[in-house]
Amino acid sequence: MPSPIPRWAFIDAARAVAIALAMLSHAFLVFEVWPALPQAPLHTLRLLTRTATPVFILVFGMMLELVYLRMLRQRGRAAAAQKLLTRALLCYAVFLADAALAGLVGWRSPLQAAAATLFLEGTRLGSILQFYALALGLAVPLLLLRERLGLVALLLPVVLVWSLHPLLADLPALPYPLHYFGAFLAGAGDRFGPNILHGATFIAAGMALARALTLSREQQPIAALLLLTVVLLPALAVLLDGLDRLGGAGFVVGIVDIRQLRWRNDPAYFGFGIMAAMLLLGLCALLLGRRSLNADGLMATLGRRTLFAFGAGNGALALLPALPEGWGLAPRLAAAGLFLPVLAGAVIRHDRTAGKGGAGAYAPALGLLRGVETLCAVLARRLVGLGRRLLPRRPAEAQ
Secondary structure (H helix, E strand, C coil): CCCCCCCCHHHHHHHHHHHHHHHHHHHHHHCCCHHHCCHHHHHHHHHHHCCHHHHHHHHHHHHHHHHHHHHHHHHCHHHHHHHHHHHHHHHHHHHHHHHHHHHHHCCCCHHHHHHHCCCCCCCCCCCHHHHHHHHHHHHHHHHHHHHHHCCHHHHHHHHHHHHCHHHHHCCCCCCCCCHHHHHHHHCCCCCCCCCHHHHHHHHHHHHHHHHHHHCCCCCHHHHHHHHHHHHHHHHHHHHHHHHHHHHHHHHHHHHHCCCCCCCCCCHHHHHHHHHHHHHHHHHHHHHHCCCCCCCCCHHHHHHHCHHHHHHHHHHHHHHCCCCCCCCCHHHHHHHHHHHHHHHHHHHHHHHHHHHHCCCHHHHHHHHHHHHHHHHHHHHHHHHHHHHHHHCCCCHHHHC
């Protein structure tokens, strides 16, 4: 019987902070708080909220190493692949709902919303789900390479991407309707960031950190030295280079404005993202120590229900009526401040109701969600079955 895969409390805590920052940013966007803020608090809050995406992607890399690689070794390739593909399809399903709502409320035209479902356009709030959906699918062959060749073999492609960065940065936008997809995949045209190729940097950094955490006490000094040499020092170097190139104020604006360093997939953005993610994870680990989170508490619930929180929060923001134009900063801040605890309450309610089978007025919605989850699991299982028929098996699996 395979041993249960443990949860890492500080990782759940970091994810909870990241989803709170992401939804704060989205609430401020929809309630038009950002334009009304004075510059100093605007830049401070924007810098904080811009850490959410790097944290999520880096933690995704950690989960590949801590959870999915272990699952692959204990339960086989098919089980790990099915789990990853199920999650990928769930992310895509949430994105489909996001695209449909964007078209319904007028954030995107019906044609743009339809194009978004084919990765030919983005949405206002949920475009990062496109990254997660594809990254989760690509993680299947990635894990197989990781198991067979080791972690170093996955770091080499990242080095190759950054070696080719001057060429990738000069790639022209692909012709319509592929212009968005080209940016999404490789940064052609500066319309999406972090793109898939450059975003693998966060994934590899997360996997390297997770690997260091799982080594024995005798091996950890060497692991810490390698992590410092391979991940932290390069990240700090490109971060300092960005500060030198842009100046302090220019760097802050470059991070705050999503269309600048992030969409250009500038190395300084990745240096900032890795250092910020490592800092948040380190603070969570330091504050928690060896303690576990209360399984029913807010931090633990948000940490394990990030996809629901993201999808439900964005959906609610899309459906809420626009605030009157004459409202000032205070009522807009109040609206955002009210939205966040209400969303947190809804996430907790969903978590507890889902765990007990669901009842009452929430039962139809819960039934729909479970139906989507079941459909994704069935599709993932069939995709894995198809793959096993088409691809050669290892001798151990063929017996």
